Amino acid sequence: MIVPDHLGPNLAASGASGTWDWDIAADTLRVDARFAELYGIDPRDAAGILPTDLFFKAVHPADRARVRIAVAGILAGAELFSKEFRVVAPGGATFWMHARGQGHLDENDQPGRFTGLLVDVTERKRTEERLRVAQSAGGIGTFEYMDGYATATVSAEFCRLLGLHPASVLPIQTINSILLDADARLIPGLGESIDPDGLDAEFRIVRPDDGRQRWIARRGEVFPEGSGFRMVGVIYDVSSSKQQEAELRELNNTLESRVEQEVATRRRAEEALRQAQKMEAIGQLTGGIAHDFNNLLMAIMSSLNLLQKRIAPDPGTARLIDNALQGARRGAALTQRMLAFARRQDLTTERVHLFDLVYGMRELVERTLGPSWSLALSIPSSLPAVMGDANQLEMALLNLAVNARDAMPEGGAVTIAAVCRTVNDAEPGDLIAGPYIGLSVADTGEGMDAETLARATEPFFTTKGVGKGTGLGLSMIHGLAKQLGGGFVLESQPRQGTTATLWLPVADVAAESSVVPAMPAMEPTTGRSGTPGDVRRSLKIVAVDDDGLILMNTSAMLEDLGHRVLEAYSGQGALAILEREADVDLLITDQAMPQMTGTQLADIASETRPALPIILASGYAELPDGAQSRIVRLGKPFDQMMLERAIEQAMG
Structure with missing residues (x-):
């Protein structure tokens, strides 16, 4: 069935x-x-x-x-x-x-x-009937009432059931006075009419002898008597069956409530799954767009840099090129936010003490907020370190502070706090079991309704109006938290403010290999023809990229630095060059290529040339385990100075 x-x-x-x-x-x-x-x-x-x-x-x-x-x-x-x-x-x-x-x-x-x-439920119904019969057996009181009289003839059991003093005749008023319902009549009063079809009834009474409340059932018949009538009936206690009926009702209500809870739980789970699938699809789309956009910006920025060096000095032309470069850099910052939401940004993970980080940027946050907004910090110095990227955490914290300020246009209070808590396996949510630090930014502003709160971390969603925000700030923080192995939670009520909490894993138990370290910063030195850096000698370099535009600009920057470049549009083409050219000094390869990725190319090349320096250029953050120790990472989009620094690092 x-x-x-x-x-x-x-x-x-x-x-x-x-x-x-x-x-x-x-x-x-x-x-x-x-x-x-x-x-x-x-x-x-x-x-x-x-x-x-x-x-x-x-x-x-x-x-x-x-x-x-x-x-x-x-x-x-x-x-x-x-x-x-x-x-x-x-x-x-x-x-x-x-x-x-x-x-x-x-x-x-x-x-x-x-x-x-x-x-x-037939057997249950029959059991209930048997219970009613058993309860009334031996406890039935009788009464007889003649129309027009103020008294009724009753049995001793009648008096005992009602808690009245034993008597053979009782006033009608005495009998009806013990009913809880003042309008009810166990026996009709003097001059009152009676409905023959309404003789079977149940009454709630208060026994005068002990004050207990009981349920009494009445059954009877009416017989014509002259110009009036004669009423003959019985009463019996049905309190137990009433209690059982109440228990059955309670059981049925509990059952219905459980069914409703199960249905509601299933609907919430389905909605959470739909939201997760939606955000995952948006993340994949955003990451793909950011990757392609990175390639376009790479071509634009490298071409502008080379053009800036080769044209004749002219203030007007130089200003136009500078404007174009600034626009390209803003585009690069936008792609980094998109990659952050997609959890594909390049991170440098290290032990970070939030007490030092937050108090170190207190002055910056206060200047950003302005005089109309007060700032309060509550960061215990005893908090353990977290595993994170200090620069990205500072950006996230500053972003949340700006959002808090914008939510209070007339001024208000911003509170930055941190707490330590341990998540167990039984708790709901995306966090795995273990210790976390919750870094929160709270405001006393306008707050958000449920619909706005549900969409707040979606990319490109903003309530600030056209031209006042990209809508990527919260989605970037959400992606950063996920990439660091933590989570991001928004709590808000209309007119009660908003609290944004970034949950970060405690460093001692964090998986440090889950993110990719970025290339360490290097101070530029003066090189040939005013170019940044000093490579010291000309190198024979194999440059690999499936995008012809990117490959052409990479080669142009390398040649401008004085190197000899051999171009390949695929991993197979690069391997053919390496097999043919024995004196190659360096391999620079893109990561995302069809048929053979950059790391796969590096693995094959290292088998025959284990000492060959390799630079991996990519807009994504992920690298296979173990690749970081032998590959220099170069994030896209990169300019000539970043390229030269990567070469210096790879060549040791």
Whole structure:
């Protein structure tokens, strides 16, 4: 038997009698074999499509109307269905069923399907009836009342059940005074009429002898007596059955609550998965765009640098070239932010003490904020070091401080704090188990609503208006945190400010090999013809890049530095040159190339020439494990000075 997912394991395990799947649009019903047997349908047709009228035909006539009303609610768009009703089997036997189901909307948000299952609760119903009979046996009080009298004749058990002093005759007012409902009447008062159809009733009383509240049931009949009537009846205590009914209701409510929680949890998980897939797709797209844009900027910047050196001195022309270079550098900064979001930026990882880092840039942050914004720091000096890139962390912290300032245009308070906490395996979220430092920047500004908060770390999303931001600041910080093995969390409420927390792994347990160290900075020296650096001798260099424009500009910069360049457009072409030319001094290769990557080329070249210096030029951060020790990294886009520094480092 197939049990619909939304009904949950608890209900399914209690003994389901049949399942249904109602196609509302087609007005057809698909059921399983047990459902068909219960409803008197040929089992061979159980897997077939059945007219929906059969669903109601087997319902007991006394229950059919309320079942139709409940089903009508599903047809009107209600989500959950839960009813108990009797079913008359083909042989005439009557069974009690608990039906649980759920309505499903189609693509037009109209009721499309109605699925569910039946649970046989006949034995429970019979048990409840037996309990009621057992509870009333030996505890039945009798009474007789004549119309027009102010008293009633009662039995001793009647008095005991109500907690009244034993008597054979009691005033009607005394009997009715113990009812909690002031408008209720256990026995009609003098001159009051009585409804013969409303004799079976239940009352809540307060016993005068012990003050306990009890439930009393009344059953009786009315007989004509002259011009009036005579009422004869019995009462018995039904408090236990009422308590059981309350417990059953509580159990049913708990079950429904669990089902709702499971559905809500599943929806949240599905939404989180969709968001993760969305951000991953955006990250891959952003990284690819940044890589290609890096190549374009590489060609522009290198060409402008060479042009700047070769044209005749002219202030107007020099200013135009400088403007172009500044624009290219701004583009390079933009690609670095895009690569940061895609977790592909070049990082230098080291032990960083946040106390020293934050207090070291306090003056810079205060100048950036301005006089209308106060700055408070709460960084314990005892915090352990984290594993990170100090320069990138400073940029991230300054970026968050600027965002906090912009969220408070009239001024306010900015607080930079840090705490240490340990994440365990049972905690939700993206952080793996271990110790972390949370570096947070909080403001007292406008805050964000839920919709804005959900999109805040998306690339190019900004609330600052056109021309006032790239929308990459928070996405860059998010990517930086992920690349360092941590996480980034934004908390915000409208008119209650925002807190941005960068979670960083403690250095002692961080995986230092997870990021790639950048090339150390070197002070420029004066070289030939005013060019930066001093290579000291001309080198024979193999330059490899699958992009002809990049290869041409790289060769031009190398030749301008006085080197002899052999060009190759692929790894195979470079290997052919190395096999042919025995006196090659240096190999400079791109990383992302078809058929053979730069690191693969380096591995093959090192097998035959283990002493050959190699420079790997790439806009991405990732390198295979072990490659850092024998390869000099040159990030794209690079200019002639950066190229010469990499050559000096590679040549030792």
